[in-house]
Amino acid sequence: MVGVVAFAATLLPMSSVQPAQSPPSAAAARLPAIWEAEPWHVAASLSLALVVASLVTAFALERRNRRRADAELLGTEQLLRMAAAAGVGLWMHDLARNKRPWANDAHRAILGLGADEATDLPERLELVHPEDREAVASALGAAIEHGGEYAVRHRIVRRDGELRWVASHGRVTLDRRGKPATMWGVTADVTAPTRAELDAEVNRNELAHLSRVAMLGQLSGSIAHELNQPLTAILTNAQAALRFTSQPNVDLETLREILRDIVADDQRAGEVIWRLRALFERGEAKSEPIVASTLVRDVVRMLRSELISRNVSVTLELDPTLPPVQGDPVQLQQVLLNLIFNACEAMANSERWARCLVIRTTAARVAEVAISVVDGGPGVPPERVEKIFEPFVSSKPLGIGLGLVISRSIVAAHGGNLWCKNNAGRGATFTFTIPCAAASVAPAADRAGTAARVAVKES
Amino acid sequence: MGQGEPTVFVVDDDHSVLRSLQRLLRSAGWATEAYDSAEEFLRVRDPAASGCVILDLAMPGLDGLDVQERLIDEGMPLPIIFLTGRSDPPTIVRAMRAGAANFLTKPIDGEQLLASVAEAVQADLAFRRDNADLIDGRQRLATLTARERQVLDRVVAGRLNKQTADELGTALKTIKVHRARMMSKMNVKSLAQLARLVERMGVLPVH
Numbered sequence: 001m002v003g004v005v006a007f008a009a010t011l012l013p014m015s016s017v018q019p020a021q022s023p024p025s026a027a028a029a030r031l032p033a034i035w036e037a038e039p040w041h042v043a044a045s046l047s048l049a050l051v052v053a054s055l056v057t058a059f060a061l062e063r064r065n066r067r068r069a070d071a072e073l074l075g076t077e078q079l080l081r082m083a084a085a086a087g088v089g090l091w092m093h094d095l096a097r098n099k100r101p102w103a104n105d106a107h108r109a110i111l112g113l114g115a116d117e118a119t120d121l122p123e124r125l126e127l128v129h130p131e132d133r134e135a136v137a138s139a140l141g142a143a144i145e146h147g148g149e150y151a152v153r154h155r156i157v158r159r160d161g162e163l164r165w166v167a168s169h170g171r172v173t174l175d176r177r178g179k180p181a182t183m184w185g186v187t188a189d190v191t192a193p194t195r196a197e198l199d200a201e202v203n204r205n206e207l208a209h210l211s212r213v214a215m216l217g218q219l220s221g222s223i224a225h226e227l228n229q230p231l232t233a234i235l236t237n238a239q240a241a242l243r244f245t246s247q248p249n250v251d252l253e254t255l256r257e258i259l260r261d262i263v264a265d266d267q268r269a270g271e272v273i274w275r276l277r278a279l280f281e282r283g284e285a286k287s288e289p290i291v292a293s294t295l296v297r298d299v300v301r302m303l304r305s306e307l308i309s310r311n312v313s314v315t316l317e318l319d320p321t322l323p324p325v326q327g328d329p330v331q332l333q334q335v336l337l338n339l340i341f342n343a344c345e346a347m348a349n350s351e352r353w354a355r356c357l358v359i360r361t362t363a364a365r366v367a368e369v370a371i372s373v374v375d376g377g378p379g380v381p382p383e384r385v386e387k388i389f390e391p392f393v394s395s396k397p398l399g400i401g402l403g404l405v406i407s408r409s410i411v412a413a414h415g416g417n418l419w420c421k422n423n424a425g426r427g428a429t430f431t432f433t434i435p436c437a438a439a440s441v442a443p444a445a446d447r448a449g450t451a452a453r454v455a456v457k458e459s
Numbered sequence: 460m461g462q463g464e465p466t467v468f469v470v471d472d473d474h475s476v477l478r479s480l481q482r483l484l485r486s487a488g489w490a491t492e493a494y495d496s497a498e499e500f501l502r503v504r505d506p507a508a509s510g511c512v513i514l515d516l517a518m519p520g521l522d523g524l525d526v527q528e529r530l531i532d533e534g535m536p537l538p539i540i541f542l543t544g545r546s547d548p549p550t551i552v553r554a555m556r557a558g559a560a561n562f563l564t565k566p567i568d569g570e571q572l573l574a575s576v577a578e579a580v581q582a583d584l585a586f587r588r589d590n591a592d593l594i595d596g597r598q599r600l601a602t603l604t605a606r607e608r609q610v611l612d613r614v615v616a617g618r619l620n621k622q623t624a625d626e627l628g629t630a631l632k633t634i635k636v637h638r639a640r641m642m643s644k645m646n647v648k649s650l651a652q653l654a655r656l657v658e659r660m661g662v663l664p665v666h
Contacts, residue, residue, distance in 0.1 A: 225517075225544040229473050232542075232566040236479035239569030243486035258482060265475055305544065308517050 080104065089187035096181040110166060110189045112158030129155035129163070140170070144183075147174040153190060165194035201285070204409055209282040211406045212334050216279055218341065222306035226272045230265035237262050275302060278330050285331060285413070289324035289437035292361040292369045299336045300359065310344050311352050317360040325369050325434040327414045332434065335407040335418070339373040339430045342403065346377030346428070354426065364433045368416065372431040379422040388420065407432070465510035465580045470494045470526065471542065472518045476565075480513060480572075487573045497521035501529055507598060509537075509587055511560065511579035513572070516543040516550065524550065527557050538579035542567060596656045599645050607641040610634060614641075614650065615657050 083090055089107025093099075101118065108115065111127055128136050132154035143150040151169045158164060170185030216223075241258045244250060275298065293316075300307075300314055307314055325332075340357065347355045354376040364370035380388060389404050404418075411418040411432045418432040467489045471477045477493050484491045490510075494500035498521055500512075512530075516523035523541055530536050538560035543550070551562050560579040563572060587594055603611065606627075613623040624634045647653040 221545055228544045228565045229476055233473070233475040233479040235566045236476070236483050236569055236572075240479065240482040240486045243483070243569075247486070254482065258479075261475055261478060268475075305517060308519050308522075309545075313519065 083186075087189060090184075091187070092182065092184040094182050096175055096179070107187050110164070110187050111156060112160060112162065112164075127156045127158065129157055131155070136168075143170060143172040144180050147172050147178075147180070153194070164189055165191045201413070204413060205285055206282070207402075208331055208334060208406055208410055211338075211402055212279055212330075215334070215337055215341065215403075216276070219302070219306065219337075221309075222303060223272065223276060225305035226302070227269055230269040230272075233265045234262050234269075237265075272302075279333065281330070285328040287326055287328060290327055290329050290332060291324050292322055292371055292434075293318035293320060295329065295332055295336065296359050296361060296371065299333050299340065302333075303337070303340055307344070307357070310348070310355070312344055312347060312355045312357050315356065315358045317358060319361050319363070322361055322363060322369050323367075323436045325414075326437040327434055331410045332414070335410050335432060336371065336373070338403045338407045339432075342430070343373050343375035343377070346375050350377055367436045368433045369436060370431050370433045372429050374423065374429045375427040377427050379426065379428045380420055382422070385420050385422070389418075463508065464490050465584065466508050467491045467510050467576055467580070468494065468500060468504060468508075468512045468537070470497055470500045470512065470518075470523075471515040472496060473515070476515075483569050483572065484576065487576075489576065497523070497526045501526065506533060509580075509583050511538040511540060511576060511583055513540045513542060513576070516541050516547075516554075517545075524554060524557075527554060527559065531557065538583050540572070540575050540579055592656070593660055596645065596660050600660070602644055603641060607637050607644065610637045611641050611645070611653075611657070614638065615654055 080090065084104055084106045087106050087110070089104060089110045091101060091103035091107045093101035105115075108117070111124065125133060125137060125140075136152050136154050139150040139152045142148075149169065149171045151167070153165065153167045156164050156166050166187055167190045168185060168187045170183060172183045173181050175181040237258045241255055244254060244258075296316060296318060300316065336359075340359070343357050347357075356376045358372075358374040360372045360374065362370050362372070389408050408418045411434070415435045416433040418430070420428055420430050422428050467484050469477060469480045469484070469491055470493075471480065472495050474495060477495060481491045481493050492504065494503065497514075497518055501521075512526075514523045514526055521529075523539075523543075527539055530539070536558060539554075539558075540561045540563065541551075541554050541559050542563055542565055544565050546564060554562060560582065561575040563575065600608075609627060610623060613626065618626070620631055620634050620638065624631045627634070642648075642653065645653060645656070647656060
């Protein structure tokens, strides 16, 4: 009814103004007689007629609005019914009036909540898996702070202990003072597709691990050599020290130098083993900031004696100013190992002077780092440039043709690309890109701060 | 020339291994020189020095076998003790055929290495004693100018001065001067003595 009154109020002044603005007419010319005889009567009649007309108009409009609203309500109801049938959860929370949040049955069912249980923020965060809670709180917090939408996929642990994956998309509107007014959103149970995705990831990790172990087999000679060097130095140093100590006038300074070298070489051997163990380990892929030039140096160090025995010279062109990338260090090492191995294989029949390997790090597109491996081999036949990334395609007599497939899937899982291009001169260049770590794009402190503010709101 | 104390040359690209080998040799009283690359060793060392070489087989750039070849080409084969990280029979056979003194696998036993060094240095000294005139001849040969060397090759090949002058396109008088200077540098009195020395040294003619 409020709408009707407001409508009438806006109509009245307009109607009363209209006659004054109308041009004089024939009817108006006859009016003065009655007007002069009974001015009050005429005025009252006219006013009454105006009020009646206005009311009639107002009611007509109100009926039309109501019909439209009815139709809208019907549409909304149908939408709600469809959402419920599809298992899409809907919820709304009027923060300004602090009313009890509304949610449909599907939303309650997804969260495993009873019909009379509260569905607002603190309660819902309690259901979120502890490991995901910070991310969800941070996304919600940002939306509440600035208004706007958020989308999170997270795990919940329902009261009955069941673990489910939920995709939640919400929107927060702010009032004129910038305080959150309403929140609403949709939720969907995405447990099945997420599990399938995770299974695929596990399979990919498993395959990556297997091919890594196979590659380590190829590397074993090189690794043995890398261990042998410090062991040789340690043994020789120790035997020299024994001889020195049995001589008159023991030179303590020399002994001290020997001991220092022994300690350093022991650490060096330890590092080889540590790197090796990391490559052998199977486990979940990690995601951490990695400096590309460090990655390249580590891998080249690991391959040192392999490269020497193949008479391959290596040139590193590393840009030290590049931001770190985000990823799993072992899997990225694996990609690089694979590309370097392939490059060595490609150059096996090249003249000795042409066996040059260049490894380069450059800034790729916005917030990406590219790592390129340039070889001096015969290059890839143009019709095979894409084919080599297909499974079971190998140019090596002993290759199973999975190296590049796995490398490409690892790079893709990191959000990057791996491709091959023949050089203008001789050889080919394999390049892969990896997105930079988030912290190097937006300051990490910002996100932490948002999460903290959400925590304050909850208490 | 080359009459000093025998030197043990150590060539290995791994600095830590290089230092440890030097210390072990020093503990046994050897004079040592250390090089972290084959190129550096070939460039810097005194070619007349006696002793032996301890050589890592696998190095970036020139490797152990390359060094062995160069030393043989130079005609001053210092005994070589090869060190290797991996067992690689074809390489070992190749190195031993070319006259390697020994072949030790890393990690090496210190006493075994020292024994090999002592043996190799003894062999080198004996070789130098038995072939003192040859070694002396080689060193003298190295002091000849290019023209003197051309004259020597032709003299040994039995050419007359006149023929040599024609071949080299110069005056007979000039050839006679070159020939006298060459004979004096080679410290030989007669053509027969020169021919014998050159034959024993196995010098290939230079054209």
